[in-house]
Structures are given as structure tokens and as C-alpha cells.
Amino acid sequence: MNRRPCASRRRGVTARRRNRLSRLHHARLCNEDLDETDLLMMDRAVILAMEAARDNEVPVGAVIYNQDGIIAEAANNREASGDPSGHAEVVAIRRAGRKLDRWRLSDCSLAVTLEPCPMCAGALVNARLGRVIYGVDDPKAGACRTLYSITDDSRLNHRVRVSGPVQEQQCRQLLRGFFRDRRRNRILP
Ligand SMILES: [Zn+2]
Numbered sequence: 481m482n483r484r485p486c487a488s489r490r491r492g493v494t495a496r497r498r499n500r501l502s503r504l505h506h507a508r509l510c511n512e513d514l515d516e517t518d519l520l521m522m523d524r525a526v527i528l529a530m531e532a533a534r535d536n537e538v539p540v541g542a543v544i545y546n547q548d549g550i551i552a553e554a555a556n557n558r559e560a561s562g563d564p565s566g567h568a569e570v571v572a573i574r575r576a577g578r579k580l581d582r583w584r585l586s587d588c589s590l591a592v593t594l595e596p597c598p599m600c601a602g603a604l605v606n607a608r609l610g611r612v613i614y615g616v617d618d619p620k621a622g623a624c625r626t627l628y629s630i631t632d633d634s635r636l637n638h639r640v641r642v643s644g645p646v647q648e649q650q651c652r653q654l655l656r657g658f659f660r661d662r663r664r665n666r667i668l669p
Contacts, residue, residue: 528554529541535555539654554572570603572590592612592615595644596622605631612642614643614646616644
């Protein structure tokens with residue numbers, strides 16, 4: 481039996497890898513501290529964000545990983561949980577802590593589609609997270625670089641290495657499309 485994937489699937493895989501390598505090249509030109517695994521994890525975070533949009537949640541996805549692979553992943557779930565702190569990053573940090581049975585995540589990285597807000601950036605510092613890689617800047621709440629630099633504040637007791645924005649177009653389109661559809665359907669935020 482022929483176990484090789486069909487030609488169109490192979491072409492799709494090759495195209496996605498070529499796209500990742502081109503993003504990696506661009507990120508390195510911008511002196512970002514990234515490797516191909518980081519971008520694979522960002523791709524996974526984008527899929528989680530798309531799933532969140534289908535559930536009428538603001539589309540943000542997050543993946544926590546280390547050298548052993550994915551530790552935890554989550555999407556924004558504020559609507560379903562009724563929890564104001566149900567941002568993807570906070571949910572993923574809680575899941576990672578439970579899975580590893582420890583609250584210090586200094587060996588872990590977080591890939592998230594949107595620049596973390598002050599609450600999430602604070603949670604990253606409190607979790608002693610090693611790195612965060614985010615998809616697109618958040619001009620309204622970004623707390624890693626855009627409005628605040630909570631993850632890189634020398635007055636706090638931990639700093640998180642930050643790379644971003646690394647996937648601007650796709651992550652921005654996801655959010656814009658989601659809010660455009662909500663306005664069209666007159667669903668209030
Ligand atoms: Zn947040």
C-alpha cells in the first residue's frame with residue numbers, strides 16, 4: 481500500500497514550511513530570538529484562536545511549551561466560563577501549572593496570538609515564565625511593549641524575554657473579522 485501522502489497534501493505541507501521559514505528569516509532580521517518550533521507553536525495558537533471565534537469568544541489562542549513539547553494550550557473562554565480572567569494566557573498558565581504540578585514555569589515559553597494585556601503580563605511575571613512570543617501588537621491593552629512593558633520592568637522581580645509581533649497579518653485579520661461580524665450581527669461586546 482502506498483503510505484506516502486498525496487501530492488496536494490505534500491505541496492500544502494511544503495508551502496506551510498516554506499512560509500514558516502520565511503517568517504523565521506524575517507524575525508531573525510528583526511533580531512528576534514526565535515526558532516522553527518516557536519513558529520509551529522504560534523501556528524497552533526492561531527488554530528486555537530480560530531476555534532474560539534467559532535464559539536463566539538474573542539479569538540485569542542495560547543500554547544505553553546518547553547523542550548519536551550506542548551505542556552498546555554487554551555483559548556479565550558470568558559463567554560463560556562463567565563470568568564473575567566478567562567484570557568487564553570491565564571487559562572493556559574493555570575493548566576500548565578496543574579500539569580507540571582508547580583507554579584514556576586521558567587523553563588517554558590508561551591506563544592499567544594495577541595500581545596498580552598496587563599493582567600496576563602502580570603500572570604506571566606508571577607509564573608516566572610521564560611519567554612513569550614506574540615502574534616500582533618495590541619494598541620488598546622498591550623502590556624509587553626505597546627502600552628506598558630510589564631514583562632521587562634526592572635522594578636519587578638522577574639523579566640520575561642519577549643518576541644513579537646511575529647505573525648501580524650493573520651492574527652490581526654482574525655480579530656478584525658471577528659469584530660466586524662459581531663457589529664454586523666449587532667452583538668455588543
Ligand atoms: Zn489578557
